[in-house]
Amino acid sequence: MDDPIKRASGPPGLSPWERRKDRLARLVIEGGALVIILAVLLIFFYLLKEAFPLFREGKVSLVAEVRPEDANATLGVVVMDDYQKLALRVTRVGLVETLALDRNQQVPPPFPLELAGEVVAAGFNPFSDLLAAADGEGNVALIRIGWRSRLDPERGRLVEPQYERLADFTLAVSHPPIARLAVGGGEEEPWVAAVDSAGTLYLAKLSSGLFGSEVVHYDLSGEVGRVAGPLAISPRGDRLFALEGSRELVAVRLGEEPRVESRATHPAPVTSLAVTVGGGSLMVGDRLGRLSRYLTIRQVRVTNGSSSPITVHGTVLHPGESAEFIDQEIAKFVKGIPGVELSPADFKLYRVGEEFPHLNSGVASIIPSPASRLFVAFGEGGEGVMSHATSGKEVARIKSLPGPPAAGVINGKESGLLVMDRRGRLILHHLDPGHPETTLRTLFGKVWYEGYTRPEWVWQSTGGTDEFEAKLSLLPLIFGTMKGALYALLFALPVALFGALYLSQLAPQWLKHLFKPLIELMTALPTVVVGFLAGLWLAPLVAKNLVGTLIIFPLVPLALIAFIPLVNLIPPRIRVRLPQGWELLPITVIALTAVWVALKVGPLVEANLFGGDVKLWLYQKLGMVYDPRNALIVGMAMGFAVIPIIFSLAEDALSAVPKQLISGAMALGATRWQTAWRVVLPAALPGVFAAVMLGFGRAVGETMIVLMATGNTPIIDLSPFNGFRTLSANIAVEVPEAPVGGTLYRVLFLSGLILFLFTFVINLIANELASRFRARYGRF
């Protein structure tokens, strides 16, 4: 205990117990700080780790190669099951043969197509699993392929193909044989399109009625010229895309009366076509090795019925003229002009300017995934690239083929790519696409989604159908976050800053001692309570007297400003007798009176100026929709939550301004308000700014209030009467819906990371400002 050496090393006069306590305390404090830093770093790296795979490249690796004996007898069709166990090919002798891609599989006998002659053309649609094959005379067999799979205790998963013969019919081709065959359409009415050796297009539809099915033939020879290139039918069977000549793309609307809907001229000779899931995008490959995306977009027809010319998007429309535009936003633009009419017009095939990876040679084939907008394109030289129709991301390069494939297919799980080369060899690749739909551009830039008439920032994570494409742009959320925080500051700043200025500079001590803890206590109120009060009580209340509420904001400050000169009217004899900080009483009375007056006047103003219904007026005159849970409500509720932070820190900063400065200003004849406003506030500005930043940071991260007080609609609109969705609320809303490891899941982690960085940077700035302030005055 009385170790002389130890005693000598420690500070004199401290007992060993005291020293031990001292050391322990230091250990605990330093250890605690370290643990906190570590925890924050850990969170950061965890978020990073979960978000990072979004930007990783995909992988394609060679798995197996199958070389059938009579490889030359294969037609350009290949089919594969979801588990990559079996492949199907169509032989010239009219059989659908099964080939095992996995040694354990049983190979069933071939399925006879039962066509009269040698098979000359075949087509397979991976979206509806329809197979069509034709012989030289124009006889067509239409088959639906299904798969049955079971788990065998010894051999693992066993897969077996199922065939359903849908129809046999004959296309009366004038120049046999059939050169190309395409099939498509859903469960109800499959379509078959064929092109004969002279390039004439034939269409047939299988109609299933009560009394069996019937095949209906259509003649489009009058409308469509010589079809030379590839054909593609949309998965839903509503459109056929064909190539007329070498560059003219034709969209044929399929239905009761098929007709040419629109045409587009591609800038280079087209060599390959493919439709993606849902049929929204048409991928076009050309001889230059370039890939393009076409969308079918509904146009709007603008007819100028007025007596003067109008200009729409740079096009001059003289009276009586009309033109079609793809941009639906035009509606907003020309709505108010009398005489101008808008009517829906046809769909237009429109090339959207997306950048896709290039191939070194002409595009030989585009293989779409049946599950998403992922596709693989191969060039004449055999080089391939995996990409995504919406994002244009270069997911992976494929270098395993010596020459161009004759056919290929991606399985429904997007885990395998089976390619058949021109010699009938089957090459199986393992696919790991990662997150092909996500790039920095899709997250932060505008994207032209299918069904949209312009590139937009959209957050829409889930939809009704399997074909739905998740639209995960973070911009509406970042915007919402900023909007929420700004509206909150709009409310919180004046109250918090004036409160802090008053309490620190003008109020008597007892008032300060009463109010400061009281305001700081406001933080103790759970934000859920604030949020749900705002959503359930405040929102309907404000909606009921919107005009009154809006009048409050200018009226209160105006009333207070008007009050200032009145102070000078009070005779000095009386003024000196007033207790310090007396201003609070009249200010409170005036503010409350102004609020009361505004609320009383509101309905009168609404009745007289806005025709009795301000929401209707807003919609009709300004095109603004009033959402009862809007930015105004969040601003008030979140402002309420932010006030204590800003107030408390700003008050500290203001109180820390050295007394000598205040004396200096007073000695120059400044009043207390002048001193507070012109000397104390500017001197404390870094500290006050730090307080504001921290309040901002708090508003950025706030979740519950936004979640409960807005409709959480992820729109980009500054209007105070609209809701918004913040990054934080979005995470709360979406996390239950996000499958672990999926794109949405990772994007949520990314948005968490962004939120983290936001608040981190804001706090860093606040800290920096505060420390500068401290450096200037030595205390804070």
Add this chain to the structure above:
Amino acid sequence: MVMPEEAVPYAERREEEELTSSRILPPELAEEEIVVETRGLSFYYDDHQVLHDLWIKFPKNRITAIIGPSGCGKSTLIRCLNRMNDVVAGARIEGEVLVEGVNIYRPEVEVETLRRRVGMVFQKPNPFPMSIWENVSFGPRISGIRDRAKLDEIVEWALRQAHLWDEVKDRLDDNAMELSGGQQQRLCIARCLANRPEIILFDEPASALDPISTARLEETILELAKDYTCIIVTHNMQEAARISDYTAFLYMGRLIEFNTTSQLFKKPREARTEAYITGRFG
């Protein structure tokens, strides 16, 4: 002089007190024009009396030094002259302070106007964290002058008066905190002069400065005394001797001796004064 203040009104007491004070005050004052005068000034912080019944007269365009040991109430005294004690919680004052014959503690006196007339320079230089120009023009600006040319003129004049113009004329927009201590103090003087005061109170203005800056500052104050009434608190006897015309010696809140500086330092009347100026205590 122990007498309950409330019991005897000033009017009745005055004659007697005048006698007392004229006994203490030097005869030379009779020749001077008096601008500031305290009459029976007592000051309390709550129950603690800091100033005891002071009767002092400050002559116009002279430098009057107030000396005394630390804590004797020098700062409190001059802070009573421009009512800077008003804001101190628990402060209480008795007696009168006349500035040009008017009791500044009368309710109708506007304290802001008074402080413009009676300027003050503090112990520690306290420039505002703003530009030099903004510092000097602060007083005129808060009193409502907006005209930039006029303000420029005032700033230049005040800085010249404070002997700072040549040093800062090229960097009026620089932050005042970047100036040296001596420059900062002269800036504070300029800031005070910009208000065109009649009286300037200095509370140990040189205590935070090095000898060279102090010398420059003293020079400036001497120069100012031609046009202004200067009252300077100092704990530095040499300084008082160097620059002041009159000196008051305060001890424990009481006026011990008030005389022309030369008299007080050469031939102090009171033993306590002599003890203090010869450095035997304080």
